[in-house]
Amino acid sequence: MKKFLLTLLVAAMAVTGAVAQNNLSDALNQADAEIAKAAEQFPKGTWIDTNWDAAWEFGVNNTIKLKDANTGAVIYNFTKDKRSNFKINMTNAGLEISFRCEDTKRTYKFTKPVTLDTSITMDIDYDLEPNHYKVTMNFKK
Known part of the structure; x- marks a missing residue:
């Protein structure tokens, strides 16, 4: 037993x-x-590039708009048909969204660090200039 x-x-x-x-x-x-x-989704909201009075707005379904930070007027709407090489990746730097826009002749990368900080970093490479533009943008409250 x-x-x-x-x-x-x-x-x-x-x-x-x-x-x-x-x-x-x-x-x-x-x-x-x-x-x-x-x-699959970058954080939603608006971040301000104070160097250019520009507001970068990220919405649902990865919509991206560049607006005038003062007036709110849309400067450019980065619709899916205007973007190529669209990628969202998780890297050591954080969550990154990158794409190419032939209309503006630029390649964009936005990085949201994996921290409690609400700012994001934007990197832009412009075909017609050798300079690389990089800025940390604060979240618009």
Whole structure:
């Protein structure tokens, strides 16, 4: 009888361990899926480039608009058909969104660091100038 109870106890522990491992695996897979889903979208909001009085607005479905920071007038709407090489990546620097716009002859990269800081960094390479433009923009409250 003792052998039977011991065998039953060992079997129960093995089943419990297998179920726990399966639940942990499911939880990790779900977490990976949620992270991937979140990475599909850049943070929403408006960031200000004070050097140019420009407001960069990021909206739902990765919409991007460049506006006049003072008047709110749209300067350029970076619609999906105006962008090429559109990428969203998670790097050591943070969440990055990058794209190319032939109309403006520029390549853009925006980086949101993985910190509590709400600012983002913008990098622009302009085809007609060798200078690289980089600025940290504060979130518009």
